[in-house]
Amino acid sequence: MGKGKADLLQGTLDMLILKTLALEAMHGWGISQRIQQVSGGVLSINQGSLYPALYRLEAQGWIAAEWGASENNRQAKYYRLTRAGRRQLEEETRNWERLAAAIGQVMEAS
Amino acid sequence: MWRRVARGLRPLWRRGRMEHEMEAELRFHLEREAEENIRRGMSPEAARAAARRSFGGVDQVKEECRDARGGGLVETLGQDLRFGFRVLRHNPGFALLATLTLALGIGANTAIFSVIYGVLVRPLPYHEGERLVVLKQRTPLAGVEELPFSVKEIEDYRGRNRTLEGVVEYHTMTFLLLGRAEPERVRVGVVSANFFDLLGVPPALGRTFRAGEDGHGAEPVLILSHRYWRESHGGDPGIVGRTFRMNDRAHTVVGVLPAIPQYPQENDVYMPVSACPTRSAAGFIGDRRARMMTVFGRLKPGVPVTQAQADLATIAGALRQEYPDAYPARHGYGATAAPLREELTRQARPTFLILLGTAGLVLLIACANVANLMLARLMRREREMALRAALGASRGRLIRQLLTESTLLALAGGGLGLLIAAGGLDLLVAFAARFTTRAGEIRIDALILLFTLAISVFTGLGFGLMPAFSFERDLLAALKEGGSRATAGAGRRRLRDALIVAQVAVSFMLLTGAGLMIRSLLKLQQVDPGFNPEKVLTIGLNPNWSKYRTREQYRDFYRRLLERVERQPEVLSAAVGSTYPLNPEGISFGPWNRNYVIEGRPLADGEPAPQADFRTVSPGYFGTIRLPLIRGRAFTEQDHEDAPEVALINQALARHRWGEEDPIGKRVSFNRGETWITVVGVVGDVKQYGLNREVTDEFYRPMAQFPSGNNLLARTTADPSSLARTVRRLVHEVDPETAVTDVHTLEEARRDSLASPRLMTLLLGLFAGLALLITAAGIAGVIALTVSQRTHEIGIRMALGATRASVLGLVMRQGLALAVAGLGLGLLGALALARLMAHLLFDVEPTDPLTLLAVTALLLVVATIACLVPAQRVTGIDPLRALRAE
Numbered sequence: 002m003g004k005g006k007a008d009l010l011q012g013t014l015d016m017l018i019l020k021t022l023a024l025e026a027m028h029g030w031g032i033s034q035r036i037q038q039v040s041g042g043v044l045s046i047n048q049g050s051l052y053p054a055l056y057r058l059e060a061q062g063w064i065a066a067e068w069g070a071s072e073n074n075r076q077a078k079y080y081r082l083t084r085a086g087r088r089q090l091e092e093e094t095r096n097w098e099r100l101a102a103a104i105g106q107v108m109e110a111s
Numbered sequence: 112m113w114r115r116v117a118r119g120l121r122p123l124w125r126r127g128r129m130e131h132e133m134e135a136e137l138r139f140h141l142e143r144e145a146e147e148n149i150r151r152g153m154s155p156e157a158a159r160a161a162a163r164r165s166f167g168g169v170d171q172v173k174e175e176c177r178d179a180r181g182g183g184l185v186e187t188l189g190q191d192l193r194f195g196f197r198v199l200r201h202n203p204g205f206a207l208l209a210t211l212t213l214a215l216g217i218g219a220n221t222a223i224f225s226v227i228y229g230v231l232v233r234p235l236p237y238h239e240g241e242r243l244v245v246l247k248q249r250t251p252l253a254g255v256e257e258l259p260f261s262v263k264e265i266e267d268y269r270g271r272n273r274t275l276e277g278v279v280e281y282h283t284m285t286f287l288l289l290g291r292a293e294p295e296r297v298r299v300g301v302v303s304a305n306f307f308d309l310l311g312v313p314p315a316l317g318r319t320f321r322a323g324e325d326g327h328g329a330e331p332v333l334i335l336s337h338r339y340w341r342e343s344h345g346g347d348p349g350i351v352g353r354t355f356r357m358n359d360r361a362h363t364v365v366g367v368l369p370a371i372p373q374y375p376q377e378n379d380v381y382m383p384v385s386a387c388p389t390r391s392a393a394g395f396i397g398d399r400r401a402r403m404m405t406v407f408g409r410l411k412p413g414v415p416v417t418q419a420q421a422d423l424a425t426i427a428g429a430l431r432q433e434y435p436d437a438y439p440a441r442h443g444y445g446a447t448a449a450p451l452r453e454e455l456t457r458q459a460r461p462t463f464l465i466l467l468g469t470a471g472l473v474l475l476i477a478c479a480n481v482a483n484l485m486l487a488r489l490m491r492r493e494r495e496m497a498l499r500a501a502l503g504a505s506r507g508r509l510i511r512q513l514l515t516e517s518t519l520l521a522l523a524g525g526g527l528g529l530l531i532a533a534g535g536l537d538l539l540v541a542f543a544a545r546f547t548t549r550a551g552e553i554r555i556d557a558l559i560l561l562f563t564l565a566i567s568v569f570t571g572l573g574f575g576l577m578p579a580f581s582f583e584r585d586l587l588a589a590l591k592e593g594g595s596r597a598t599a600g601a602g603r604r605r606l607r608d609a610l611i612v613a614q615v616a617v618s619f620m621l622l623t624g625a626g627l628m629i630r631s632l633l634k635l636q637q638v639d640p641g642f643n644p645e646k647v648l649t650i651g652l653n654p655n656w657s658k659y660r661t662r663e664q665y666r667d668f669y670r671r672l673l674e675r676v677e678r679q680p681e682v683l684s685a686a687v688g689s690t691y692p693l694n695p696e697g698i699s700f701g702p703w704n705r706n707y708v709i710e711g712r713p714l715a716d717g718e719p720a721p722q723a724d725f726r727t728v729s730p731g732y733f734g735t736i737r738l739p740l741i742r743g744r745a746f747t748e749q750d751h752e753d754a755p756e757v758a759l760i761n762q763a764l765a766r767h768r769w770g771e772e773d774p775i776g777k778r779v780s781f782n783r784g785e786t787w788i789t790v791v792g793v794v795g796d797v798k799q800y801g802l803n804r805e806v807t808d809e810f811y812r813p814m815a816q817f818p819s820g821n822n823l824l825a826r827t828t829a830d831p832s833s834l835a836r837t838v839r840r841l842v843h844e845v846d847p848e849t850a851v852t853d854v855h856t857l858e859e860a861r862r863d864s865l866a867s868p869r870l871m872t873l874l875l876g877l878f879a880g881l882a883l884l885i886t887a888a889g890i891a892g893v894i895a896l897t898v899s900q901r902t903h904e905i906g907i908r909m910a911l912g913a914t915r916a917s918v919l920g921l922v923m924r925q926g927l928a929l930a931v932a933g934l935g936l937g938l939l940g941a942l943a944l945a946r947l948m949a950h951l952l953f954d955v956e957p958t959d960p961l962t963l964l965a966v967t968a969l970l971l972v973v974a975t976i977a978c979l980v981p982a983q984r985v986t987g988i989d990p991l992r993a994l995r996a997e
Contacts, residue, residue, distance in 0.1 A: 029136060030143040048144075049167035052137065053175035060180050068132075071139070073146070078136045 014046070014054050016097060019082060019090040022064060026081035028071060029055060055080060063089050133176055141166060174508075191515035198516060205488060206520065208888070209481045213524025213570060215881055216477030218531030219470040221555075221563045225532065226539050227463050228562075229553035231456050236371045236552070238311025239409075243451040244416060246278070246406040246423065252443035255704070259402040262395065264430070268406065268446070271426045274419040275408035279303040279310075282404045283376055284387060287655045287850055290355040296653040296850040297339070299357075300378035301387040307334075307368075309409050316340075317351035317366030325383035327391070331362040332383065337370040339379040358388050372551040374455060375405060399437045408448065419448045459546035461950060462871065469624065469878045472617050474570065476882050479610040480889045482574035485517060486607055487896045510576075517575025518568060525567030529560070542870045577606065608929055611893055614886040615933020616940055618879070619970055623941040625879035626962040627948060627955055628872040634954045635865055641797035641806075642692055643737035644857035648831035649691055650823045650838055651853035654846060662752065665818045668846060673729065675841045676825055681834060685825040686731035687814055692797045693860040694822070696853070702800060702807045709768060710778040710787060723764055723808035724799065725781075727817045733794060735826045736857065743775045743792025750813040756788040757813065764808035765793045779810075788812075801864055803953040824857075831856045871951060883970070887977040894926045895981035905985060906993025915986040922985050926978035927971075934967055941966075 021027065021035050032055075033046040058064045063086030071077035082090065141162045148158035166172070199206040234240050246268060248258045260268075260280065269278040281302050288297045303309075304326075307319040315337060324332055335350065344350055354361045362382065384390050395401045410419055427446035431438045438444035489496070496509055533555055544550035652672075659665040669687045676685040690697040706720035714720060730746040732738070741762060750757050758779065765774045778787040796806040823842075827834050835854045842851050898905075905918050945957030955962070 028139065030140045034147075047167070048140070048165055049172050050175075052140075052172055053179040056176045057179040071143075073143075075139065075142075076135070077139050078132065 013097075014050065015058060016090070016093040017044070017046075018051075018054060018058060019063065019086055019093065022080055022082045023087065023090055026069075026079045028077040028079050030077075032080070058086070062086075129180075133173060137166075137169060137172065141169075178508075188511075188515065191512050192519070194512065195516040195519045199519065202488070205484060206523075209484055209520045210523045210527060212477045212480050212885055212888075213521055213567075214527035214531060215885075216470075216474035217521075217525045217528030217563060217567055217570065218535070219528075219878060219881070220467075220474050220566060221528055221532035221559060222535050222539055223463065223467045223470045224562055225536065225555055225559045226543050226550075226553050227467055228559065230459050230463065230543055230547055230549045233549075233552060235374075235452055235455075240311070240452065241450065242276075242410040242412070243310065244275075244408050244410060244419060244448040245451050245454045246408055246446065246448050248427065248444065248446040250438075250442035250444050252441055255442075260404045260406045261399050261402045262390075262404075263397075263399040264402070265404060265406055267430060268423065268426055271429070272408075272419070272422050274411060274414045274422040276411050277305060277309045278406060278408045279306045280384065280404040280406050281306065281375070282387075282390070283378060284389070285653065286357045287653055287848065288355050288357055288380070289655070289848070294653075294655065294848050294850045295343070296651075296852050297357075297379040298377070299387075300373070300376070300381040301384055301390055302381055304383050306381075306407075309407065310374075312368060312371065314366040315369040316348070317364070319366055320381075320383050325385050327385060329383065329385045331357075331360050331386040332365045333362045334366045334368060334381040335364060336368050336373060336378055336380065338377070340367045343379070357382075358386075360386070362386065372548055374451070374548055376548060399434060407451065416448060416450055423448055455549055456547050459543060459549075462546065463543070465624075465947060465951070466871075466874060469621060469875060472621055473878050473882050473885075474566070476614050476617050476885050476889075478570050478574045479614050480885050480892075481517070481520065481570075482577045483607055483610050483889055483892060485513070485574065486577075486603060487892060489513075490603075490896070490900075514572060514575040518571035521567045521571030521574075522564075524570075525563050528567075529555070529563050532563075538870075542867070542874075545867050577610075607893055611886075611889055611929045612933040612936065614882075614889050615930050615970065615974065616936035618882040618886045619934055619937025619966060620940045620944060621875070621879040621882045622966040622969065623937075623945070623962060624948060625872070625875040626966050627945070627952055627957065627959060628868070628875050630959060630962055631952045631955045632865070632868050632872045635802050635868060638798060638802040640692060640802060640861060641738065641795050642857075644693075644861045646827050646829075646831050647736060647857035648823075648825045648827060648834050648838065649694070649853070649855050649857060649860065650825075650835065650842075650851055652687075652821045652823055652842065653850040653852055654821070655848040658846075658848065662818045666752065666815060668849075669729065669814065669818070672823070672842060672845045673731070675845065676823070676838060677731075679825075679834070679837060681827045681829050683826045683828060684731045684735045685823065686729045686735045688728040688732050688822050688824060689726045689819050690799075691822055691824055691857065691860070692736065692799050693801070693857070693864045695860065695863055698800050698864065705781055705810075707779050707781050707810075708783060710780070721768065721808075723760075723810050725810045725812070727812045727814050727819050729814040732811075732824070735824050737826075738797060739795045741793040741795060742773075743790075745792055745794070746811075746813045748815075751815045754816075756786065756816055757791045758788045759792045759794050759811040760790055761794055761806065761809040761811075762796045763806045764810070767808055802861075803868075868951070868953070883973060887973050890926055890930065890974055890977035891981050893929070894922060894978050895984070897925060898922060898981055898984050902988055902993050905988055906990045909988065909990040909993075918985050918988075919982055922982040923975075923978050926982070927974060930971065930974035930978075934970060937970075938963065938967075 017036050018032055021032050021039075027035065029051055033048055033051055037045050055064070055066075059066055059080070063083060064080045065083050066078050066080050068076055069079045141159070144162035144165065145155070145158040148161050149155060153161060163169075235243065237243060246260070248260065248264070249256050250258055259282075265278065265280050272278065279302065281300060284299050284301055285296055286299050288295045302320075302325075304320040304322055304324045307314070312319070314334070317334075319334060320332065323329060333355065335344070340346060340350060350364050351366060352364065354363050356362070368381075389395060390403070408419070410416065423446040427444060431440075431444055499509060536553065536555065540550050540553050543553060652669075654665070654668060659668060673685050673687060676682055702724040703726075704722040705725045706722055708714065708720060728746070730748060730750070733740060733745050743759075745759065746757070760774060768774070769777065774790050774793060777790050779790065780787050794811065797809075798804065799807065799809070823838065825831070825834060825838065832854070839851045839854075842849055901922075905913075905921075908918055908921075909915070941963065942958060949957050
């Protein structure tokens with residue numbers, strides 16, 4: 002990974018995927034692009050770990066997949082958030098906020 | 112929940128489609144990425160390469176995706192199974208050897224387990240059978256451990272106990288049943304009216320006995336056993352209400368028992384106690400010492416057997432006080448209770464536990480062998496495994512693959528083993544029947560199938576895990592080295608060696624067990640029975656005793672019969688006796704220990720009366736079985752009913768009671784001095800109750816003075832069984848109402864008495880032979896592998912001038928060192944375990960040095976051959992080719 006890019010914190014990939022899918026249904030490549038764009042290029046997804054994560058989330062019932070036409074008019078597998086996934090995202094968001102705030106406090110204190 | 116399960120199982124039938132979709136999805140991703148790269152200005156080729164680069168290993172990702180997806184386990188199991196089948200199909204030799212080895216091991220265990228379960232574990236087929244107990248009384252100081260009960264005693268225990276719901280009695284008799292085409296001897300269980308209610312046995316037809324039907328003067332009624340009803344009466348549905356004559360009275364059939372095994376013995380019919388002439392005689396009922404019956408009870412709900420035991424002991428104490436005559440202090444009378452199930456299987460338990468242990472050891476050896484085979488194969492498959500690991504298979508996945516293969520093998524072995532077990536079961540049932548009436552309950556049912564499945568899976572996991580965990584350490588090394596020379600890791604070599612040592616050690620123990628049994632059997636066969644069993648016919652006579660009310664009538668019957676039999680040209684001599692040596696029925700009843708006194712030797716206070724076995728014979732008996740007269744004279748026709756009462760004794764009795772003194776002319780009494788009987792001669796000792804039994808003290812009385820014999824013996828010049836038909840005709844000529852049963856020869860009786868030790872020897876020998884074979888295959892396998900692995904090294908040695916003999920020695924030394932280590936361990940194990948076998952052995956010490964030596968020699972020879980065969984390939988190695996092959 003090049004300069005200016007950050008490694009993903011352990012366990013945050015799932016949360017980022019869920020968050021990305023909260024806006025709209027998307028295919029795998031789109032998800033990786035979106036995360037990269039939104040983070041201003043700081044977060045780059047290791048594509049090798051993206052798909053196993055998607056399969057895992059699907060198996061847990063947090064996201065669902067269906068085939069649809071892509072932006073360039075080809076068949077692609079689109080993932081969308083399920084109701085259970087939305088609840089999971091809310092919980093992970095809360096956890097993340099607590100964690101981020103706590104880390105922030107520690108860093109400011111020193 | 113259901114959705115989850117459905118999703119988990121979906122891969123099973125949609126595997127192809129899901130793989131296809133995954134493929135399409137990843138392809139889409141790569142194409143999109145490449146397009147993006149082109150948009151940024153890369154050439155199409157560079158764009159595709161960059162997309163691939165940033166993606167990483169596609170196959171690895173796929174594998175991870177499969178793992179991540181729920182149901183991955185199911186799906187990979189399917190893959191593993193398919194792959195496993197393919198691997199095994201491509202190695203038929205290995206698969207066949209492993210399956211056969213396991214089948215023998217699992218089959219042996221299944222068969223023995225089904226016997227153990229049927230006999231020792233399965234609950235009795237009675238309502239709440241665990242509450243049933245056997246009442247026991249004993250007089251240990253007089254040497255009697257199992258004293259039957261008298262009517263008075265039964266009444267006392269029934270009336271006084273506080274722990275039993277009911278107390279019932281049982282004894283068995285044989286009566287003649289008339290009313291059918293031929294007189295038929297039937298075995299009759301004589302029981303209390305509530306016997307079947309207490310046991311909890313409902314009738315299959317009609318009813319069981321009613322209260323009062325065992326009372327004095329009740330009409331005689333009968334219940335037929337299911338087997339007798341089916342076999343002798345063709346399962347006649349109208350049997351209830353029919354009458355048969357027994358003991359000169361009409362007996363009405365009231366019911367048929369269900370098809371369950373009967374305890375304590377199999378009988379043909381059952382009658383209430385009031386119908387048995389012996390049991391209902393006033394003199395018998397009134398005599399506290401007229402003991403004949405077995406007594407059962409049912410514990411009250413929640414009462415432990417220990418409480419009942421204490422209860423009965425208290426009653427026995429009270430009886431001792433109340434009837435000091437019947438229970439003299441010098442006999443030490445006591446009473447207790449034992450659970451019926453334990454009582455019925457007490458004899459079978461040690462034998463079958465030994466067999467189970469043996470079968471378990473055989474399975475262990477089989478497992479070790481298959482584990483070794485798998486290890487050896489694993490070495491050859493190292494490259495395949497390393498390659499798969501490099502392609503993204505996780506360690507867990509590879510182990511799972513190996514376990515799938517081993518479990519497949521074990522299941523195949525289990526299936527085949529089940530067939531082997533089913534085939535050998537009849538033999539085992541016949542064997543078990545010699546120890547317990549429960550043998551009839553042995554069968555292969557759902558539980559046995561479950562057991563087979565369980566041990567198959569366990570052995571599969573067991574011998575699969577061993578190699579699986581050993582290989583991953585060497586995985587990287589294997590990849591680095593490449594080529595087929597991948598050397599075995601030191602850890603794995605040690606594991607293989609340890610397996611071989613263990614196999615040899617266990618084989619040593621099994622062979623020692625079998626060897627001891629063989630030695631013991633040989634000694635048994637050499638035992639001099641004291642008589643000559645060749646060409647002697649034995650026939651059971653069952654006269655209608657109610658026709659022979661006086662001694663004269665019976666005397667007349669057997670004299671007329673003997674006369675006719677002796678007139679046959681092929682008959683050398685004939686006799687009638689109360690029993691004959693090694694008579695199976697006699698063996699099951701045991702000696703008749705009668706008290707007697709010797710004239711001029713009054714018993715000191717507290718001294719138990721001497722006891723001896725007692726039989727009656729006609730004068731021709733000794734000549735017929737060739738039982739030698741040692742001193743004095745044998746019986747003659749002059750020892751008739753009006754002559755002075757005489758007896759013969761055997762050498763054992765003469766030695767015990769008279770020592771150096773001459774017993775001839777001495778007098779003894781069986782009725783405390785009322786009448787005296789003169790000893791007129793001494794005859795040889797006979798193994799009456801088994802070739803492995805001590806000779807008991809014996810009295811012989813002349814048939815004329817004590818007519819009670821119902822066995823006819825005839826020594827013939829030809830094959831004795833050819834005489835049977837003639838004798839049967841002669842019996843019916845003399846008395847058409849006498850049933851002829853149990854046609855045997857003395858030689859058969861002798862052979863039969865050794866059937867149990869012979870079968871046990873056969874089984875242990877079979878198991879040990881199996882173990883030896885498997886172990887030899889194991890040793891040969893290890894050496895063969897060593898040779899193929901060290902071909903290169905041996906080539907170098909030979910190129911440097913080592914002779915063929917020296918490299919052969921090198922390989923042999925390796926194999927024999929393992930064998931010797933195993934022998935040492937096995938010797939220790941055999942010495943530790945031998946004691947368990949002591950009760951099975953006759954005249955052989957469990958640590959018999961000859962057996963141990965022979966087993967050591969046998970194992971060494973087998974190990975040497977097992978090493979030599981594959982090691983010889985060493986001498987065929989061409990140094991040049993071996994070196995070039997690298």
